[in-house]
Amino acid sequence: MNRKHHWDQVYASKEPDRLGWYKPRLQTSISWISELNLDADAAIMDVGGGTSTLVDDLLDAGCRSITVLDLSENALTLTRERLGANAASVRWLPGDVTAVELPDHAYELWHDRAVYHFLTTSEQQQMYRDKLLRALKPDGHLIIACFAPEAPPKCSGLPVQRYSREDMEESLGAEFELERHHKEMHITPAGVEQMYLYCQFRKTTSTVC
Numbered sequence: 704m705n706r707k708h709h710w711d712q713v714y715a716s717k718e719p720d721r722l723g724w725y726k727p728r729l730q731t732s733i734s735w736i737s738e739l740n741l742d743a744d745a746a747i748m749d750v751g752g753g754t755s756t757l758v759d760d761l762l763d764a765g766c767r768s769i770t771v772l773d774l775s776e777n778a779l780t781l782t783r784e785r786l787g788a789n790a791a792s793v794r795w796l797p798g799d800v801t802a803v804e805l806p807d808h809a810y811e812l813w814h815d816r817a818v819y820h821f822l823t824t825s826e827q828q829q830m831y832r833d834k835l836l837r838a839l840k841p842d843g844h845l846i847i848a849c850f851a852p853e854a855p856p857k858c859s860g861l862p863v864q865r866y867s868r869e870d871m872e873e874s875l876g877a878e879f880e881l882e883r884h885h886k887e888m889h890i891t892p893a894g895v896e897q898m899y900l901y902c903q904f905r906k907t908t909s910t911v912c
Contacts, residue, residue, distance in 0.1 A: 706774060706799070706821075707774050707775065707799070709859075709861070710773075710774050710775035710777075710778065711775045711776065711777045713775070713859055714753070714754065714775050714777040714778045714781065715777050719754035719781060720892065721892050722754070722859075722892070723858060723859060723891040723892070723893070723895065723897070724816070724817050724858070724889070724891070724897075725754075725891070725892055726756075726889065727756065728756055728760065729755065729756065729757050729760070729816060731848075731885075731887060731901050732757055732814060732816060732846060732848070732901075733757070733760050733764075735846055735883075735901075735903055736761070736764075736812065736814070736846065737764070739812065739844055741766075741811055741812060742811075743765045743766060743767050744767050744768050745766070745768060745811035745812065746768040746770070746809055746810045746811050746812075747761060747766060747768065747769050747770065747810065747811065747812045747814065748770050748772065748805075748809075748810045748812070748813045748814065748838065749761075749769065749770065749771045749772065749814045749815075750772050750800050750813065750814065750815040750818050751772070751773055751774070751800070751815060751816065751817060751818035752771035752772065752773055752778075752779075752782070753773045753775065753778040753779075753782070754778050754781050754782050754785075755782075755816070757814065757816075758771055758782065758786070758793060759785075759786065759789075762786075762789055762792060762793070767792070769792070769793045769794065770793070770794040770795075770796055770810075771793055771794070771795055771796065772796040772797075772798060772800060772803065773796075773797065774797070774798065774799055774800075775797075776797045779795050779797055783795060800818060800831055800834060801822070801827055801830035801831050801834065802830070803834070805834055805837065805838040806838065807837050807838065808837070808838070808839070808840045808841070809838055809840070810838050810839050810840060810843060811840055811843050811844065812843065812844045812845075812846070813835060813838065813839050813843065813844070813845045813846075813847075814845075814846045814847075815845075815846070815847045815848070816847075816848040816899075817848060817849065817850075817858070817899075819831060819847055819849050819864075820849035820850045820858075820863040820864050820865065820866065821858070821861060821863055821864075822864065823862055823863065823864045828864075828874060832874075832875065832876065835875075836878060836906075839906050840906070841906060841907070842905060842906060842907075843905070843906045844903065844904070844905055844906075845875075845879060845902075845903070845904040845905075845906065846901070846902070846903050846904075847871070847875075847901075847902050847904070848887075848899045848900065848901045848902075849863075849864070849865070849866045849871070849899065849900055850863050850864075850865045850866070850897065850898070850899065850900070851865060851866065851867070851886055851898040851899060851900040852865045852866070852867055852898075853898040854897045854898045854899070855895070855897060858897070866900055867900070868881070868884050868900065868902065871884075871900065871902050875904065877907075878906060878907055879904040879905070879906055879907070880904060880905045880906075880907055881902060881903070881904055882903045882904060882905055883902075883903045884900065884901060884902040884903070885900075885901055886898055886899065886900055886901070887899045887901055
């Protein structure tokens with residue numbers, strides 16, 4: 704299956720507020736990011752940002768170094784159009800997070816809501832982890848949200864890997880120290896319940912990439 708084609712079709716066929724993962728505001732992500740007290744120039748990577756409003760809130764908070772990565776160019780186009788002139792303040796990066804070229808030790812924060820759980824093979828997960836380890840600064844922060852064990856086994860017609868806290872710690876490896884976590888029920892626009900696991904990690908300074 705061509706994953707890029709799948710996601711381009713999804714974003715071309717539905718309004719953003721009718722997509723299953725849509726939330727008008729990512730309150731947990733915004734609250735946790737705010738509590739990190741990052742500098743305005745701290746580099747932030749939003750993986751799978753798509754049509755999420757997180758970038759809007761980050762810009763409103765004064766963040767000046769934001770990269771939004773998504774496999775779907777259609778999604779990035781929709782978000783740029785929504786932001787208007789403010790879109791010029793963001794770096795837009797179309798591509799597959801497991802294959803895209805990223806600078807070493809560039810990002811203070813890596814945010815991912817609902818990308819990692821679509822990587823269902825150990826090879827895909829390792830490729831993602833390799834990119835994350837190289838791109839995130841030592842002592843950098845990772846905020847990641849994936850389907851919890853109680854969630855459905857599929858999303859957008861695709862199978863997902865569901866995670867408990869212990870599963871997530873094991874999957875990411877010893878280079879990441881869990882700082883906090885919680886579960887959050889998401890109700891899709893169609894009324895489907897999806898339990899998410901949110902985790903915040905810190906990349907340990909001893910990590911060598």
